[in-house]
Amino acid sequence: MRPELLSPAGSPESLRAAVECGADAVYLGWGSFNARQSAKNFSDEEFSAALAYCHERGVKIYLTLNTLVTDRELDAALQCAKTASALGVDAVLVQDLGLFDLMRAALPDLPLHASTQMSLFTSGGAREAAQDGCERVVIARECSAEDTAHICKNCPAEIEVFVHGALCMCYSGQCAMSALIGGRSGNRGRCAQPCRLPYTLAETTGDGAARQSNPPPFAGKPKKSSYPLSLKDNCLAGNLEAMAKMGVACLKLEGRMKRPEYVAVVTGIYSRLLRERRGPTAEESAALEAAFSRTGFTDGYWQGTTGPALFGIRPADAQEPKELFAAAKAAVEKGGLRTVDVTMDAAFRKDAPCTLTVRDADGHAATVSGPVPEAARNRAVTAEELEVRLKKTGGTAYRCEQISVSADDGLSLPAAAVNALRRDGLAALSALRTAPPKRRVLPLPALAEASCAADAPALTCSLARVDQLTEDLLACAPARIDLPLDLFDTLSSLPEFDGEYCVILPRVWRDRDEPRLLELLDRAKALGVSAGLAGNLGHLSLLRQSGLSMDGDFGLNVFNGRALGYLAGKGLRSATLSFELRGAQMRDLPKVLPTEAIVYGRLPLMITENCLARNGDGCSCERPHALVDRTGASFPLLSVWGHRTEVENCKPLYLADRDDWKRLGLTFARLRFTDEAAAECVRIFRTYQTGGAVPEEFTRGLFDRGVE
Template structure:
């Protein structure tokens, strides 16, 4: 028998989902408020509901974590901070955050509050975990792209608690790194408004025009399901929580999944050597919601086996096959399992179409029936065109739904706390009732009336037990009762009932009291926060805004130097088989030196556990070349660079959205410059520049932006159909691919030298007409993204150079106007500079 298990953490997007999680065995529940939550389209909880949930959960020994895990601009930061004070004062057990500025506030103003780093922070290496541990984070929700072996390495090297996902929807992109919903529709996943465009259909097109895969859900993963592999997760000592995804899911889903994982974990605890999952349990998980199941990246890269190409929505359980369709409109289905009237089904046509319905009529052998069984042929009325041979999936099981609803919708709770009672009835004294739970809480209460000698009918032990065991609607159940009493005594039944109620109420207050903490008053809170926004540095002064250019070829460096760049970022990922080459870095630095340009060496955006060892060596080699500094894109790289006396620029994937986050990066990691989030609008940029940010701030002004970075190799999975664990190097053979959406827009796929796919936006960012406004905000530098585009790069740099130097007068020049017109012909976007994001 195991002494302890990781916490089972379940989601709640509504009150019913919350009760479903608690009543079906969750150790902890995570939920979001009405604002600052990464699932803002869930019903979520207002302040009164959060407070009510905390009391309900704590009474039952369940912890509550609240998500405040969106990026926050300067205008929202104080409001979010005050919300965390409210959460602290009502006894919330932990707060899940993404924004480093808010993390800094909580750590320095709410000393008793647990801080959990959201998976949106993209922590995917040991150095990133160490950095957050040193910043005071109690728990890290790791990136879902990590393997079991990588998690073990992080657990060995850090003491911070680790939380991993075990069930539910998978994001295609590294969480916190996705701009697809933002750039396509203006709804940001980093701000809790993801519209899930990745679940739509796309086509894969090769550079020669071939359509390799047409109208499939190319970016839609199956759902994670680790229930059969729980022993391996439980045996990793650093894993303290197993997380079920699903704050957007209905309460029935939460009930079924939580119950299944609770039972599985309890079996591991009781008999780890004989662990098994029953077929019916697994079928229920498929039935309640499934796009097909996968173990994600826990055992390496699963390739196409991870993807749900045919559907981006619930597929349910395969229940039968269409035998024939009669002229009366009945479809006859040979059943592979039970099917009932009221169930939901979906028929998948061989032509790729699907038709769904709720069964309101069924017949078996020509007679009306309520239920059909395995092997029978059921006649069902269907909408849509159904053909012989079509497969039928049961998407909703009315019986399973009803059983799930009973667990949270009834008045009597399922989850009961065992208690032990000791009753003492002595003549001439009040009834003494002691109630104890198994957590060490104990209360003693006394009846108002005294126990008397009975004139007629004395109390029996059976009478006393029947009254004290009336715990029906309470969260308690009577484990044992010890009665000590004089012979021939009596006490009114109402006194027995009232004393029991009094004892139960007192025990409940005692159980809740264990979780209470001293509240922090508003003035005290403000006094703690105010110094955090003060910097001892001096504001950077600069006469004009610099022009930086990022390139990934030696020729690109020469073009940038000759065309007017002030500073150059070189390298990082190598795309399409072009890996790291020290000679190219040395040559690029020599060229920049001849033109008296500052050169920064870029490091890869995603650096997993294994790759970090190679990156550490790369940093040492590149440092000896003496560049002006380094460009870093994840917290782990920043942590590693801190060991060296180098200038460091924090790149845009670090999602800097407010002045305080910028200040934290400066003070914690010695960052001298920050490239701000491309999701910021002009007014927000101005606020950050004018805030307590005494460092260089940069904005991306032109180029193709990456919308996603994913560990999944789209090209190999589709073109070859195999597992990318054995890379075939298809991306190195010269052929390039794009994704086509339903509007036939093309999104280029760039494969880097560590087999991550970067999905680029279909149109180029151009802010040339807004450059004078950007300059007026006070930004230090404007960046042009020029990787993989030597052709035309010189013209881009020249026109931006002219407008930076001449302002509005430069905008009116013929060559600049010609460039703007050519961009209008090709199509471009201003990104979020003017519109912002939801």
């Protein structure tokens, strides 16, 4: 079966371009809860008109409600979904676990799609979303052909793949760089794209301080190597047949921020390739690149490769393809590129109203009647003449593929009456095609009344290295110590203490890694670990198999009490709140599950498929590195599972000199140690127990200011 072609519609003009040029479906933003707040998006009137326009032409509309929402915003977001459902939207894309839980309860007939912002890249994660009611899962852009085929084979939901357009450096849904640097959250649709800025790679002393701590300002045009976070655009135009064979249900084109002419060009080419079951010609490839690219395209992730070849920038002097865009615009404005085939049956009888039945291939049939034909005074109208008039569907969404006209002899009917009969017939068919489906709206389930809020949190700590686990740290009596799972590849024992050991599962992995991960979980359990931190829906099946207790990590993006309720239903015993929440929002969040928050440490800005150290100066992950921006700020790089990189914030979050973090109702407060020396970990822990001086370099993170 041919995959669906899904095009971006950042504006009504782009929507028309997508539909006219062959899209099977479009995705768009309406209201305040979508991941492209800077796009033009749609007003209420435009949204209703878009639904009618698309459904009349057999094109689906998917609404993007794929941002994190606070407790105060949940009602408005749900009302947006209710209205869209009543109007007939075909599906809603969602990221927030709390909103997802609300919609599946209140709107059980509304199809839900798991947004790529849910960070799903394994069959286990996709199955978890499918079991909870997602009809489709949009998997991470970093998935290879092998990964995608495995997910398609092992997940009952439809699988959607991004095939063309911009690539984020970080796994979608896990990027906090824009939020922490400028307060504009990518998880809230406000990303400022700091990944497109220049950085340099520097070795560090091991304590997070860059040896190249004060680089000179960039002079002139930065070299290509100065953009280590700027990926080329994705182009998988040559792999569409392979995707169809492996069972990919939908091919998504990125570009809600792009102009309508871009949408027209890219949609038109991909539509042709799908219809004709082939790869692009040299001319089509050139047109795709001319429409928009960053020094060319890449299909590296699909091929399972990483490295410098995937990176590129948009040249400052890049020229707009005026002729290409002008031709695309003219074709769209002319219209008629997208029509629906219909058949007509008309009857013109003596002494009876004339009738017309119009049918489409989807099973709709509309019958209308007109005036009674009169006896001809001069020349009678013929069946052939009536057929010609009825087939004139120009300027509508329809094309008459076949017509049958039965007419008695000797009758007369004005041309205006025949035209009106045709218009009425097509309008009646349109009413059937655009009628919203009947969907239930059920009462909302109440949140659990019992509160899990605590008077004061117990301190926990997460470590990055074995050498940070010392007797002095244990003497601080943390309630829990979190250790990366991959450390258990070499650990032969764990020192005893009165608290609990917990494993941190890799934030990113693949299906092929899971046998090894299960081995390590068994080993950790044998050494005394009793729980695991789940930062992804795909972690849940692994932890269930291991028999370890489950706690939620920050990767789950818990932003509201409903998300806590959802995770409680999944069997988690606690969950970490998103560090994009303000302290006041954490305090007010309904705690239907014990909660944790990070109160110290370098907060993670990105998790990347590429090893940034290897991209910069060869495979040297054993040595500490950092990215240095144009201001001299140094962002340490941690090498993590799968030869990936986690980019840490330039300054640690520090709240030990304050008491308000103790009064948020948290059950646990976590100190997140990354590049600190063992003695520094102990010193900081004791400072949080007893108070202390403010360090020279620190940040309050988003605790006070929050995000847009």
